[in-house]
Amino acid sequence: MAKYSLHINGSLKEVDVAEDTPLLWVLRDHCSLYGTKYGCGIAQCGACTIHLDGVAMRACSIPVSQIGDQKITTIEGLSQDGTHKVQRAWIEHDVAQCGYCQSGQIMSAAALLEDNPSPNDAEIRSAMNGNICRCGTYTRIQAAIRSASNMK
Amino acid sequence: MSKITHVNRRSFIKVSAATGGGFVLGFSLLSACTSDPIKEPFYGEVSKPEQWNELNAFLKIGDNGVVTIFSPNPEIGQNIKTSMPMIIAEELDIDWKDVIVEQAPLDTEKYTRQVAGGSQSIRQGWTSLRTTGATARQMLLMAAADKWSVAVDELRTSDGKIYHDISNKEMHYGIVAGAAALLEVPENVTLKDPKDYTIIGKGIRNVDGKAIVTGAPVFGMDYHEEGMKYAMVEHAPSFGMSLQDFNQAELRQMPGILDAFPMTLPVEGLHRITEKAFKKNEAVVIVGNSTWSLLKAKKALTVNWSINTSPEDSNMHEATLSALLNEHDNTLRKDGEPERVFSQDLTVIEREYSAPFLPHNTMSPMNFFADVSEDKARLVGPIQLPELSAGLVADMFSIPKENVHVEMTRMGGGFGRRLYGNWLLEAAWISKHIQAPVKLIYSREDDMANGTYRPAYKVRYKAAFDNNKNVLAFHVKGAGIHGGPVFANRFPAGSIDNYLAQDESAASNISTGAWRAPKSNFIAGAEQSFIDELAEAMDLDPIDLRLQLFEKAATSPVGEENDYDANRYANVLKEVKQKSAWGSETPGIYRGVAAYYCHNSYVAQVVDITLENETPRVKKVWSAVDCGRVINPEGAKNQIEGGVIDGLSTALYGGLTFENGTPQQTNFDRYQVMRHLDAPEEIETFFINTSEEPTGLGEPGLPPVIGALANALYKATGKRYYDQPFMNSLLG
Numbered sequence: 098m099a100k101y102s103l104h105i106n107g108s109l110k111e112v113d114v115a116e117d118t119p120l121l122w123v124l125r126d127h128c129s130l131y132g133t134k135y136g137c138g139i140a141q142c143g144a145c146t147i148h149l150d151g152v153a154m155r156a157c158s159i160p161v162s163q164i165g166d167q168k169i170t171t172i173e174g175l176s177q178d179g180t181h182k183v184q185r186a187w188i189e190h191d192v193a194q195c196g197y198c199q200s201g202q203i204m205s206a207a208a209l210l211e212d213n214p215s216p217n218d219a220e221i222r223s224a225m226n227g228n229i230c231r232c233g234t235y236t237r238i239q240a241a242i243r244s245a246s247n248m249k
Numbered sequence: 250m251s252k253i254t255h256v257n258r259r260s261f262i263k264v265s266a267a268t269g270g271g272f273v274l275g276f277s278l279l280s281a282c283t284s285d286p287i288k289e290p291f292y293g294e295v296s297k298p299e300q301w302n303e304l305n306a307f308l309k310i311g312d313n314g315v316v317t318i319f320s321p322n323p324e325i326g327q328n329i330k331t332s333m334p335m336i337i338a339e340e341l342d343i344d345w346k347d348v349i350v351e352q353a354p355l356d357t358e359k360y361t362r363q364v365a366g367g368s369q370s371i372r373q374g375w376t377s378l379r380t381t382g383a384t385a386r387q388m389l390l391m392a393a394a395d396k397w398s399v400a401v402d403e404l405r406t407s408d409g410k411i412y413h414d415i416s417n418k419e420m421h422y423g424i425v426a427g428a429a430a431l432l433e434v435p436e437n438v439t440l441k442d443p444k445d446y447t448i449i450g451k452g453i454r455n456v457d458g459k460a461i462v463t464g465a466p467v468f469g470m471d472y473h474e475e476g477m478k479y480a481m482v483e484h485a486p487s488f489g490m491s492l493q494d495f496n497q498a499e500l501r502q503m504p505g506i507l508d509a510f511p512m513t514l515p516v517e518g519l520h521r522i523t524e525k526a527f528k529k530n531e532a533v534v535i536v537g538n539s540t541w542s543l544l545k546a547k548k549a550l551t552v553n554w555s556i557n558t559s560p561e562d563s564n565m566h567e568a569t570l571s572a573l574l575n576e577h578d579n580t581l582r583k584d585g586e587p588e589r590v591f592s593q594d595l596t597v598i599e600r601e602y603s604a605p606f607l608p609h610n611t612m613s614p615m616n617f618f619a620d621v622s623e624d625k626a627r628l629v630g631p632i633q634l635p636e637l638s639a640g641l642v643a644d645m646f647s648i649p650k651e652n653v654h655v656e657m658t659r660m661g662g663g664f665g666r667r668l669y670g671n672w673l674l675e676a677a678w679i680s681k682h683i684q685a686p687v688k689l690i691y692s693r694e695d696d697m698a699n700g701t702y703r704p705a706y707k708v709r710y711k712a713a714f715d716n717n718k719n720v721l722a723f724h725v726k727g728a729g730i731h732g733g734p735v736f737a738n739r740f741p742a743g744s745i746d747n748y749l750a751q752d753e754s755a756a757s758n759i760s761t762g763a764w765r766a767p768k769s770n771f772i773a774g775a776e777q778s779f780i781d782e783l784a785e786a787m788d789l790d791p792i793d794l795r796l797q798l799f800e801k802a803a804t805s806p807v808g809e810e811n812d813y814d815a816n817r818y819a820n821v822l823k824e825v826k827q828k829s830a831w832g833s834e835t836p837g838i839y840r841g842v843a844a845y846y847c848h849n850s851y852v853a854q855v856v857d858i859t860l861e862n863e864t865p866r867v868k869k870v871w872s873a874v875d876c877g878r879v880i881n882p883e884g885a886k887n888q889i890e891g892g893v894i895d896g897l898s899t900a901l902y903g904g905l906t907f908e909n910g911t912p913q914q915t916n917f918d919r920y921q922v923m924r925h926l927d928a929p930e931e932i933e934t935f936f937i938n939t940s941e942e943p944t945g946l947g948e949p950g951l952p953p954v955i956g957a958l959a960n961a962l963y964k965a966t967g968k969r970y971y972d973q974p975f976m977n978s979l980l981g
């Protein structure tokens with residue numbers, strides 16, 4: 098076990114966990130942040146996507162010991178009250194079916210737009226390809242990203 | 250905290266459905282004493298009332314006019330947590346913006362059918378939900394008439410308000426809700442004229458939309474209680490094995506691990522479902538303080554398993570299915586004299602189709618919370634058949650049924666997998682064993698290796714036609730492990746004079762079960778590919794051949810028991826033909842068409858594909874759907890889109906193979922599903938405008954798209970696709 102101070106969603110959080118613990122389980126089991134989901138554990142599905150210093154990463158595959166003072170943003174910290182443009186666009190397009198993959202999808206989309214504010218369709222598809230939606234909401238997700246890219 | 254009027258079952262009255270649909274609805278009347286609510290609901294934009302008044306088990310009205318509607322059925326992404334309350338709200342005649350929706354707990358005395366399965370929630374709830382809303386509205390009117398000392402029929406309602414136009418008075422429902430809750434429940438109520446609908450048929454967004462996009466803990470996986478332990482299980486690697494021993498002492502020493510022990514679920518004799526779905530009822534259980542310590546302990550686990558029944562593999566399954574097609578004759582239906590007609594001098598075509606086992610791959614692996622003691626059980630999590638599971642827990646642990654409480658969370662996908670509560674029973678067993686509340690989580694690998702898979706299937710079709718382009722005889726023979734895929738009375742039964750349907754099943758030690766649109770998920774694709782090939786052999790347009798058969802089934806049907814309405818079937822085909830401009834040619838675009846009826850709904854689809862470096866890309870999918878009256882158009886479209894993608898994904902990539910009894914694809918690195926890059930660029934869905942009763946949507950969008958895709962692939966590559974997943978033959 099080792100102690101870590103993590104920058105999560107703008108505040109500092111102390112955790113005492115095994116050093117190989119993936120960030121996903123630190124968030125879920127030790128920080129009561131359940132928005133980041135478990136889908137595969139091997140960086141294949143994107144359900145656990147978070148931002149590390151603004152870059153989309155798979156939290157299931159980053160050991161806590163490698164985080165240092167990089168800033169972690171989870172879906173709970175993407176905006177104060179669910180009003181990030183990507184979240185608004187998701188509601189506008191009524192994207193979710195079961196909803197389980199959507200926090201990962203939203204985090205990938207938010208990082209994409211940060212990087213490339215007006216992506217074309219091909220760029221959207223390839224940036225999002227690591228996020229599986231078993232319910233098949235892909236066309237809605239892509240439409241929501243196009244809408245979000247036009248929002249302020 | 251706001252107050253709530255309390256259910257004390259002072260009286261319990263059954264109200265029959267006013268429209269005589271045969272539905273009986275449990276209806277609890279309430280007294281007006283108050284107590285603290287169990288938990289605060291999510292108010293969102295609406296303001297919080299001081300006091301709640303429950304009018305019946307489905308709804309309570311705040312003193313400020315805000316209404317809470319309890320959604321009775323489990324939510325698996327089919328959006329009924331939005332659409333079922335919409336139906337109540339419509340008849341109650343309130344403004345949707347004043348509605349809060351909450352998930353009702355399991356209580357079949359109050360809510361009758363609390364099931365997510367077979368796309369039946371809306372169809373079966375249609376009459377009773379409308380009656381519920383209308384009855385509550387009538388009680389509010391009666392209370393208002395009393396308060397103003399006027400006649401009930403001088404009153405009208407609109408958007409949650411009661412009006413007495415003669416005296417120019419108005420008030421919102423909240424003012425008389427307390428008085429209304431004390432009234433006798435009226436026996437007969439009038440339902441709205443559909444032309445006055447203000448909520449049904451309008452696009453209402455998912456009531457959990459905000460919770461989902463903000464990462465609120467709404468799924469079973471997210472459930473947490475103080476003092477709760479975590480558990481994981483390790484089942485046998487292959488089917489047909491028993492647990493001998495494992496390195497128990499070593500595991501117990503590992504950091505974060507509280508205990509490790511063997512488990513045998515006593516499932517025999519409990520229920521047909523358990524016997525079919527629980528073929529791995531032995532496991533090693535590990536209990537710990539965190540998920541990661543359990544995942545590490547699972548890696549360190551060494552278990553000795555003994556072999557009970559011989560391990561099966563995919564080659565064996567293939568041979569078994571072929572043998573079933575060749576050797577047996579289990580006739581489901583016979584019209585005319587098919588054998589005699591096939592022996593005549595006619596053109597005959599015969600083709601065989603196959604599909605492998607499929608895991609469900611719900612996005613969230615299986616999980617459940619359980620807190621079980623000697624005489625009580627509390628269970629929280631995602632389950633499609635809560636009542637059955639509660640009964641199994643009661644039987645298995647000899648707990649009185651009324652002491653088993655199930656709370657349903659949102660499900661991270663279901664597709665049939667969450668009908669079978671083996672993980673729920675495991676969680677209950679573990680909790681009882683360790684005498685503590687516990688959350689059981691499956692890893693993705695556990696989830697995929699211990700499934701209740703879609704059976705593996707084969708089917709052979711044979712048809713004979715004459716020179717006048719008439720189909721004279723038709724023979725379908727199916728085989729499945731386990732359970733065959735043929736529906737005796739579906740199309741083309743009823744449209745061909747000489748018809749024979751046969752079906753065979755082989756036993757297996759692999760657990761199988763319902764998978765989104767059971768049987769239809771295979772047979773539709775096969776049948777619709779065969780009809781396409783038949784049309785080509787007959788030199789007919791594929792839509793024209795189908796319409797010709799529907800015409801016959803509508804005007805002079807063969808046999809009496811045909812499951813479908815040929816006119817509705819033909820209508821969706823005509824609609825998709827027109828919307829997609831079928832018959833027009835675009836260079837580089839290859840099209841296929843198919844239509845299918847299941848779960849009481851009709852769907853016709855056209856798939857447009859292109860070839861990029863020999864790889865097919867789906868450009869666009871057109872769907873025409875007749876699911877009766879559409880309750881929530883946006884939600885309905887989303888369901889069809891999901892079915893389309895699931896169907897395409899399954900047909901192209903889906904398949905679970907076995908070696909030595911062991912499933913070979915147990916995570917998304919080896920099991921391919923459709924992703925953003927392969928998804929259709931566009932999906933356009935049209936609903937037939939009809940006043941027929943609403944029917945299912947969660948499943949019917951999937952089956953035909955497989956046939957439409959196969960037919961489009963043929964146009965693109967000149968090759969027919971008989972065996973799923975198609976990607977194998979595309980690459981090979």
Ligand code: FES
Pocket residue numbers: 134135136137138139140141142143144145146155156157158
């Ligand atoms: S859980 Fe991390 S990518 Fe699937």
Ligand code: FES
Pocket residue numbers: 193194195196197198199229230231232233234326612661662
């Ligand atoms: S909405 Fe269910 S997995 Fe994406």
